[in-house]
Amino acid sequence: MAAGLQDMKARTVQGRSIWGTDVAVDKPDLRVLVIGGIHGDEMTAGGLVYDWLEQARTPPAEAPMRIYWRFIPVINPDGLFAKPSRRTNAHGVDLNRNFPTPNWERDAKLYWEKRTKKDPRRWPGNQAASEPETQFVLSQMDSFKPDLIVSVHAPYAVLDFDGPFVPPSRLGRLYLDQIGIFPGSLGNYGGIHRRIPVVTIELSSASRMPQAAEVRQMWLDLQRWINEKMAK
Template identity: 60%
Template sequence: MKNKLLCALALLGLGLGASAEPMVAPTACDRFVHKLPNMGKPLCQQAELVDSGARSVQGTPLYMRDVGEDNARLRVLVIGAIHGDELSSASVAMHWIRLAADEKLDLPQTVHWRFVPVLNPDGLLAQPPKRTNARGVDLNRNFPTPNWERDSAIYWQKRTGKDPRRWPGPKPISEPESRFLHDQMQSYKPHLIVSIHAPYGVLDFDGPSVPPSRLGRLYLDQVGIFPGSLGNYGGVHKGVPVVTIELPNSMRTPLDSEMRQMWIDLQRWMSARLSSEGAVAR
């Protein structure tokens, strides 16, 4: 009787083992490839995004990719999808990773690129996608600009009419996503930040240096400074130039040729301004 019981338990164990499949965590491409416009799986895999170790409110990894030598003279941080409903911004960042890895322009300074294509994965993966993160915070109003507690509340209440899509949050860098970007600015120490948005179809700029007059078909049209914004915090308060790209459409990317021209124009401006004006020394 004892032997029969042991055999039955062994067979049961084998059956359970055969039917149970190991849990495999989804990759960045599993999460994003079917969500983003103009984004095939080969391009996503070629981006070789890595888990930064940071997590969103809902526990989604914040992925990144470094391209270039660690000891390069210029460090450039490229951010996409700080607003989750601006899907095209993440796609352009992914296309630029390929260009950064494949193309070598004749620049006077070597460049170390750091890409964070999707800063707000919870907003991007929501159905439908939403501007804010999972706690309803507009991440681009959550950075610790001077007098944030007073100015951000006044702006949100009086200028936006308490628009829930633009709520700055309960306090500066209250969100894991904005804290991650804040920490990146402290540790990586970029000489330039490029933040990709949509859908206003213009080019904005904050901080020192002469701004680029155009990138591809986007022309400079500085739209102002907002409490808690990345441009205000990085460009005005910290003195790190912030180029803000507003793509024309949040659901469609520009043509591949236009994305490449924007990339070339950005590097030409970097070569003409950041190097000659001593941004590296600053």
Template identity: 70%
Template sequence: MKKSWALSAALLLAPQPVHWRFVPVLNPDGVFSQPPSRTNAHGVDLNRNFPTPDWERDAAAYWQKRTNRDPRRWPGPQPLSEPESRFLHDQMQSFRPHLIVAIHAPYGVLDFDGPSVPPSRLGRLYLDQVGIFPGSLGNYGGVHKGVPVVTIELPNAMRTPLDAEMRQMWLDLLRWMAEKVPGESR
């Protein structure tokens, strides 16, 4: 029932076919550690490990000065040093998306990086751009590769939104995509 509803919504709202590639969990080490962790088994924040321009100059300096060497935000020894970030980078290279939707926690906001006009809200999450960080997916994909990156920052990593809230977020995303995301095959 849910699959047919989502398919019907996509068909009604998308002016052309939509092709999705899902990566259900990019950081299984973090998800399954006790307690759950932002970093992988090597202690690297995967969302600071992408090859943004000037990563070598900016990532370590940002980590040292802006985060006070917070171990949860360590960018790693070099860009794409981690198998998880290399995997996502390879997926981006082969699939060539017109949009990236990332799900994070715990800020409870909607973030956006890249070209296009950002969505103002998805469900109860309102746009509140959190900034550009050396090595982040938003910086790499949205700013430097020109692929809009919508980051859904859930309020809690351990609790998914209710079905009605997810449905509204999905509808809001599809409406925004139909109006604002260019591309022949999303």
């Protein structure tokens, strides 16, 4: 593929491949997993991950930390390629409510019923981690063992953070606004339960990419925060 992506040997509900690639270094100080497209109708999320992948391939000559990056632009291709694109996967499950957070059985459906008024776009599924796409992300956490997860979404124009470490105050024009903890979300599961910090980026539009300068500034701000706050 043009971006140098590889088949990650995982399949969606409809049998599509999930694609990704590494920008690797020997003896890394940090391992960072960058994912997009958990929600298939957030097209800019995958676009940002593609752009950052290209920037990671030309790191600064004097980078303070040696970072091993893994980029997976679209976790939910079934949702992306649906006509029209949709938030959920092919089973109608919101993957960002399907992670096995503590008390998922008690909380996830109750939250869906009471807080979302049974919004079908936010259905958490019948069981935690029931979906192959969710299982793939969990397998990446176990095998790649990231020190940081960056999850890209849209369109709320905000920066969220879960887990240990001091969060970034801003990335480009997006400012930190920790919006809460949701049953079954990746931020809750990774940042709170697994203690792997999760930066959640909410771009301002699901269909219109930020300008190139803004994409670059967000990338530089992320790297600056990593080097300042996550040094081991």
